[in-house]
Amino acid sequence: SQQGEEDPQALSIQEGENATMNCSYKTSINNLQWYRQNSGRGLVHLILIRSNEREKHSGRLRVTLDTSKKSSSLLITASRAADTASYFCATDNGGNTPLVFGKGTRLSVIA
Amino acid sequence: DAGITQSPRYKITETGRQVTLMCHQTWSHSYMFWYRQDLGHGLRLIYYSAAADITDKGEVPDGYVVSRSKTENFPLTLESATRSQTSVYFCASSELVNQPQHFGDGTRLSIL
Numbered sequence: 001s002q003q004g005e006e007d008p009q010a011l012s013i014q015e016g017e018n019a020t021m022n023c024s025y026k027t028s029i030n031n032l033q034w035y036r037q038n039s040g041r042g043l044v045h046l047i048l049i050r051s052n053e054r055e056k057h058s059g060r061l062r063v064t065l066d067t068s069k070k071s072s073s074l075l076i077t078a079s080r081a082a083d084t085a086s087y088f089c090a091t092d093n094g095g096n097t098p099l100v101f102g103k104g105t106r107l108s109v110i111a
Numbered sequence: 112d113a114g115i116t117q118s119p120r121y122k123i124t125e126t127g128r129q130v131t132l133m134c135h136q137t138w139s140h141s142y143m144f145w146y147r148q149d150l151g152h153g154l155r156l157i158y159y160s161a162a163a164d165i166t167d168k169g170e171v172p173d174g175y176v177v178s179r180s181k182t183e184n185f186p187l188t189l190e191s192a193t194r195s196q197t198s199v200y201f202c203a204s205s206e207l208v209n210q211p212q213h214f215g216d217g218t219r220l221s222i223l
Contacts, residue, residue, distance in 0.1 A: 031209065033211060041216050041217070042203075042214030042215050043154075043203075043212070043214045044214070045211035045212065045213070048210075048211060088153070088154065092209035094209075096208055097208065098156055098169065098209075099208075099212065100156075101146075101153055101154040103151070103152070103153030104153055104154075
């Protein structure tokens, strides 16, 4: 069953704008991960944030985690057409169980 | 090159037939996973394996069989395919169960 739920389901922005996607989850986590999926390809890991971290950066990506609200956000700054993809969050719920993926946000960046 | 490869990329078959999807990884990761991806359902875990000869059910295991005789291979078999199993199937691997996963590019399976 889904743990993380991304919001919005779809997002369309102009090149150069920032894109923000959110992920909410229900139970406590050890870490939360974000993945990107280009059309017709497999998922690619972007960034992992641990439960004791509040913010993490990687290039144009910024991830925040608010464990009190059980939510995370992925910000892509200065978006490019090449950022067009689906973005998924995945939660590690501990107990030696596999990651649970959300349904994803489809991002379209228009040149 | 290190990576994870799935074969075939595309497969069309008929209901009732047996079909096997292959997955091979070159990292020697302990964990391997099979997912199906359907519109509206996101990614759902079918089976996973912690090591050779150790497999566990995921969220949607019915109608599927897996084996893992070697660390690098994790085939998924549909013993008697049904139309509801039409989907895109992804294989993934990771060193630990909660660490980032590496995905193959998927097998698009159509069952007529």
